[in-house]
Amino acid sequence: MEETRRRTLYGRRRGKKLRAGQQSLLDTLLPRLALTVPAEPDKIDLARLFGGGLPPGGVWLEVGFGAGEHLVWQAEQHPDVGLIGCEPYLNGVAKCLAHIERTGVGNVRLLTDDARLLMAALPDRSLSRAFVLFPDPWPKMRHHKRRFVQRATLDRLAELMVPGAELRLATDDPGYLPWMVEHACTHAAFDWLAEGPADWRGRPADWPATRYEKKKIAGTPTFLRLRRRV
Template structure:
């Protein structure tokens, strides 16, 4: 069963249309400088080494599935003392993110272009101050729900990785994924839902910028869930 879970694909395709020459150049030149190295199990990622020899003073944040990188780069600009790790297997999105990183000139982002669970398995415990899972693939068919990223075992691992007081942010625009997220995250003993009224999850927080995907509103109205890691 563990081997089946390890092999199960939780993300979609790896490539889309052919990359432009400039995008491919960024993958060839900039990505190797920003790529996060994940050691073989049971090794752990050296976060100080990953961010230039010292731990970021304001902590490390993890974004899973950063798409084209708008949110990731915005957070890096607004929080220069934070080290951000972005995971995204879709290489066309990675190329767009690299272009934004280059334009913004931020140096506090590291990228991983494969399954985020590999990073999660290799991070030290209590090493994350914030985690984002924004608009994951909804896998809407019932038989595919086992592929959804938000699962009990995922939340268990987040609980191990996050420091007390750290924030977990989930977002979806899929009407079937919202109750799924709530049903899995709200009863989890390691997390406290920060919503006090419906507006708290229907309204975008001020420090949560819209992405191009959200502006398209492909599936429905976005909802924003915030949880605190309790000790």
């Protein structure tokens, strides 16, 4: 009997019923962009994933892309970069696909499952940038183990990122911010870029706001930038 995968995802996979156009995008466009996580110990062939060659600008990962606004904006601004987005919430995936269809970007690939499955299957030192933006804060103490920002996750990201690669974190939750600082900003593999133009109190110019931030934001957003040590 096939071993059942340990549950790591919590929360909804679907919201309200999708419109016909959204379902059509899931049925037609998603299969062309979806990546498949190979069985262990095989690794993802990134050159094949992006059409026969590694993107000259490197590969970036966004964990939990929501409606895909930030992901697709980065793809538009950086056509030489290959972007992989992970999002299990299918309503958000459908909205992301609509942005992809509207803009015509061809450098985005998607996983509609747990990002940790992807991270286990990526080759070491394969990422030039990674984003974890406004993850679910799981505010109750008994749920803190569900938070994506954990030492083990950061350890794996450190293995995946090339020296000098940038890790970007954001939260609007006052309880998650000290957690991120404690776990990420003190991690031995990363330097926290907390001074000058990278100061955490200001949004970097190449970090667009999303509708979530504009309409549903819980508090003042904090933007953390870290660099993978050489």
